Amino acid sequence: MSGRVIGDGEVRELHVLMCDARDELAQRRVEDPIRAARRAEILDQLAQRKRSPPTPPQIGRFRIKARLGEGGQAVVYRAHDEALGRDVALKLLRPHCFHDERSRKLLVREARGMARLSHRNVVQVHDTGTHGQQMYIVMALVEGETLSQWLDEQPRSWQEIVSIFEQAGRGLAAAHREELVHRDFKPSNVLIDRETERPLVGDFGLVGDTSRGARKQSVVAGTPPYMSPEQIQSEPVDARSDQFSF
Structure with missing residues (x-):
């Protein structure tokens, strides 16, 4: 096996980078569907206003x-x-x-x-x-x-x-x-x-x-x-x- 042993400081830096990457991925997984749902909700509301049926007697x-x-x-x-x-x-x-x-x-x-x-x-x-x-x-x-x-x-x-x-x-x-x-x-x-x-x-x-x-x-x-x-x-x-x- 070749290579060097990384120090504690590098371990901490690597850990922070990995956590940041996971946080960014988690944020995207949550925010993207919310944005899509909100966008669909707004479009649906606008569409409903246009095609809202007359009140049946x-x-x-x-x-x-x-x-x-x-x-x-x-x-x-x-x-x-x-x-x-x-x-x-x-x-x-x-x-x-x-x-x-x-x-x-x-x-x-x-x-x-x-x-x-x-x-x-x-x-x-x-x-x-x-x-x-x-x-x-x-x-x-x-x-x-x-x-x-x-x-x-x-x-x-x-x-x-x-x-x-x-x-x-x-x-x-x-x-x-x-x-x-x-x-x-x-x-x-x-x-x-x-x-x-x-x-x-x-x-x-x-x-x-x-x-x-x-x-x-x-x-x-x-x-x-x-x-x-x-x-x-x-x-x-x-x-x-x-x-x-x-």
Whole structure:
């Protein structure tokens, strides 16, 4: 064997260089998917604004009263259930949410999983159905604001904030007990009831059933600032991903 023995100083320098290289690689692995997801999100939002469909007057037995909001996954309406005589929130999923019969069946199964979940801190799902080529989910109508709005509207004591987050966490834990993963948990997906100031976790638009084991995602799904590392890498997710987002 030939060559020289390197000294301690050179060992330290080599170690630093290797660490820097690993850090740079790790940073790229995290930042590149985030940038791609954010870019896709912005492009999708712009596209949705251009092709947002007109508000339908009727969906099944539900008379549409107003549009409450929309995103890349769905449009949410305030609707009146003519059979039961009550107002509800109707979430009409966009056609690209299901590309074939398999994905349609998966959405139905996940909606049923959401419907069996009954908890005071989760927006109750009442029904699901189809409207033309689109699926819809009927949920309890929460009169109030999002957690983001609640936090921004006025100064809150730490006791108030801890109480709200604790209750929202209980709702999320209840979903996990039913083997459901939210996948897009964030303040804007928590609603605060105006009368009771009770938080309810809602908008399970990216929900996934883990009863068959964590599934690998085919696309990066979620909101980048709240996504877990495994979501960013499109790897299998479970309840721990929601805990990271929380």
